[in-house]
Amino acid sequence: xxxxxxxxxxxxxxxxxxxxxxxxxxxxxxxxxxxxxxxxxxxxxxxxxxxxxxxxxxxxxxxxxxxxxxxxxxxxxxxxxxxxxxxxxxxxxxxxxxxxxxxxxxxxxxxxxxx
Numbered sequence: 678x679x680x681x682x683x684x685x686x687x688x689x690x691x692x693x694x695x696x697x698x699x700x701x702x703x704x705x706x707x708x709x710x711x712x713x714x715x716x717x718x719x720x721x722x723x724x725x726x727x728x729x730x731x732x733x734x735x736x737x738x739x740x741x742x743x744x745x746x747x748x749x750x751x752x753x754x755x756x757x758x759x760x761x762x763x764x765x766x767x768x769x770x771x772x773x774x775x776x777x778x779x780x781x782x783x784x785x786x787x788x789x790x791x792x
Contacts, residue, residue, distance in 0.1 A: 725776040729763040735779050736761075749790055750774060 727735070736746045736757070747757045750771060759765035767775060777784060785791045
């Protein structure tokens with residue numbers, strides 16, 4: 678077991694927290710599952726791959742201009758133009774957000790992104 682000495686300052690508490698985590702990992706690796714941190718298995722769906730027509734359809738269903746759609750996604754209008762013309766393809770995070778919006782467009786209102 679790893680130990681540290683010192684006053685009970687915030688840096689010492691942080692060190693103790695890190696050491697506690699390391700000790701738990703060490704115990705787990707040695708086969709002691711009793712005091713280990715619980716692990717949860719999750720499955721993640723494959724990253725979608727929206728193309729130009731699909732992106733434009735999403736925007737049109739929302740009845741938004743390219744400029745407003747870009748603001749919602751946190752990208753420039755030129756980026757949306759490039760996606761919709763097929764010059765560029767959205768990358769990971771944008772693909773995931775497009776998927777969420779396409780499946781549940783009301784989420785933009787619920788999260789007060791648009792109102």
